[in-house]
Amino acid sequence: MSTEREAIAEAPASTSGLAGPRFRPGESAFRWMLFACLAIGIVFLGVLLTYVLVEAWPRLDSRLWTNFPSIRRPERAGAQSAISGTIWVIAFTGxxxxPVGIMAAIYLEEYADPDRWYNRLIELNIQNLAAVPSIIYGILGLGLLARQLGLGTTVLTAxxxxxxxxxPVVIIxxxxxxRAVPQSIRQASLALGATQWQTIRRQVLPAAVPGIATGSILALSRAIxxxxxxILLGAVTYVAFNPEGLDSAYTVLPVQIYGWISQSREEFHHLAAAAIVILLVLLLLMNAAAIWLRNRYSKRW
Structure with missing residues (x-):
């Protein structure tokens, strides 16, 4: 026995499984490749933002959001109608x-029977619709909503x-x-005598609010x-008034930016860059709201 113990004690550390971490060139190379990809993305983003800010600097003043567009006098032109139209369209889009997306998600996760053929068909269509190009939705809105239903090219149609x-993005x-809410929360609520709807309303939904808010804001960020x-729905580039209702004509920042970029004079290019900055600010505000909601409800749970 003593001989066997001495042999085990004198055995190399590698044979007893106590060796330190080995150097793996492939793992190190993969890690550096990941850092390189991240650095490239950050550098390109920084270059683009810097370029936009430099181009927009001559027109980043109050004229941008207090004045209306003007073709003849670009030095006094602004994007008030485009900013107002964007807020109107995105507000009613949300x-x-x-509500429809969140209620559909509740049905599919909490009530729907996954073995039913029509529920499987609904899930398949939702996943496919999330990948449909946006221009197809524009054609659908123009042909069905604007013309067949007679809504016209208005804020409501957009x-x-x-x-x-x-x-589809909101539903997914x-x-x-x-789905990320633990099943133990549902089981404990039902065990205490709560109905399924009470469990969903008082336990599941509050716990899922951070993820729902983040996904919803990201979906609206895509829409904005x-x-x-x-463009197909009549958001013409020159609108010198703010929308006054759902049946009003409108324009939005992406269309206004496109209209200014297509002009040959350099003043319009500065205006387009300034409008891009305004659009980025709106996106950052929406993402900040999502982060605030997520952090607020995450602390409760």
Missing amino acids: LFCL SLTLSLLVL ASREAI GEAAPV
């Missing part, structure tokens, strides 16, 4: 798509079309957030930057 565009994100559908 009002239309968020809001409904963009709602259809981002609805909300489903993932609801879309230009192809709203």
Whole structure:
């Protein structure tokens, strides 16, 4: 026995499984490749933002959001109508798509029987619709909403079309957030005598709010930057008034930016860059709201 113990004690550390971490060239190379990809993305983003800010600097003043567009006098032109139209369209897009998307996600996760053929068909269509190009939704909105239903090229038509565009994203994100809630929370609530709807309303949804809010804001962030559908829906580049209702004509920032970029004079290029900065600020505000909601509800749970 003593001989065997001495042999084990004198054995190399590698044979006893106590060796330190080995140097793996492939793992180190992969890690550096990941850092390089991240650095390239950050550098390109920084270059683009710097270029936009430099181009926009001559027109980053109050004229941009207090004046209306002007073709003859670019030095006094602004984007008030485009900013107002963007807020109108995105506000009603969220009002239309968020309740429908969240309720659909609740049904598919909490009530739907996955063995039923029509539930499987709904899930398949939702996944496919999330990958449909935005121009297809613009054609749908123009042919069905604007012409067949007689809504015209108005704020309402644009809001409904963009709602259809981002609805699959809202449903998928909300489903993932609801699915991430532990089953033990549901079981404990039901064991205490709560109904299924009370469990969903008081336990599941509050716990899923951070994920639902993040996915919803990201979906609206996609809608706010879309230009192809709203071009088809009549968001003309020159609108010298703010929308006054759902039946009003409108323009949005992406279309206004496109109109200024297509001009030959350099003053319009500065205006387009300044409008890009305004659009980025709106996106950052929306993402900040999502982060605030996520952090607020995450602390409770």
